[in-house]
Amino acid sequence: MTSDSPGSPGPGPELLGTRLRHLLDRLEAGVEATYTDLGLDGFRPRYAPVARALAAAPGPCSIRELARTTGVTHSAASQTVARMARDGLVALAPGDDVRQRMVRLTPEAEELLPALNVEWEATSAAAAEFEAELPYPLSRLIGEALEALDRRPMRQRIADRAALGTGPGPGTGG
Numbered sequence: 080m081t082s083d084s085p086g087s088p089g090p091g092p093e094l095l096g097t098r099l100r101h102l103l104d105r106l107e108a109g110v111e112a113t114y115t116d117l118g119l120d121g122f123r124p125r126y127a128p129v130a131r132a133l134a135a136a137p138g139p140c141s142i143r144e145l146a147r148t149t150g151v152t153h154s155a156a157s158q159t160v161a162r163m164a165r166d167g168l169v170a171l172a173p174g175d176d177v178r179q180r181m182v183r184l185t186p187e188a189e190e191l192l193p194a195l196n197v198e199w200e201a202t203s204a205a206a207a208e209f210e211a212e213l214p215y216p217l218s219r220l221i222g223e224a225l226e227a228l229d230r231r232p233m234r235q236r237i238a239d240r241a242a243l244g245t246g247p248g249p250g251t252g253g
Contacts, residue, residue, distance in 0.1 A: 107124045113198060113201075113202070114198065117198060119195070123162070125162075126166075128150075128151075129149060129163060129169070130195060133184045133188075134184065134192055139172065139182055140181065140183075141179050141180065143156075167185055167188075168188040169182050169183065169185060
């Protein structure tokens with residue numbers, strides 16, 4: 080499907096958020112279908128970074144450690160861990176601090192690791208192939224975009240434009 084095909088958001092910065100969500104949806108759908116093909120029904124793409132971090136760790140990890148390792152917010156890591164616990168993939172135990180929860184893979188999740196490792200290697204190779212087709216590596220562009228937002232958040236950019244009288248146009252909410 081090309082960017083101008085039915086069901087695909089059109090070009091332009093005014094639909095940036097929509098287009099990014101569309102791209103992520105398509106990437107995740109491909110990965111999720113692969114999990115199903117491998118008999119890993121119920122395993123979600125968002126679980127992979129947490130499962131990989133826990134598999135590589137010498138022992139249980141706190142949610143804060145998982146957030147830092149996987150590059151997401153504490154809230155996002157906590158939500159993913161809660162879903163994984165609901166699906167029987169991780170177990171939670173109290174940490175040294177009463178507010179801290181320690182996370183470990185369950186035996187059921189550990190049994191999935193060989194198939195997941197094969198999938199992760201194939202996904203990594205497919206992502207590299209995908210990036211090679213692009214004029215600019217997507218992973219690099221995403222990193223640079225995140226750094227630009229660290230320097231000057233989107234909220235500030237919008238406020239600055241609104242103060243100049245050149246506020247956002249229709250559809251810029253993404």
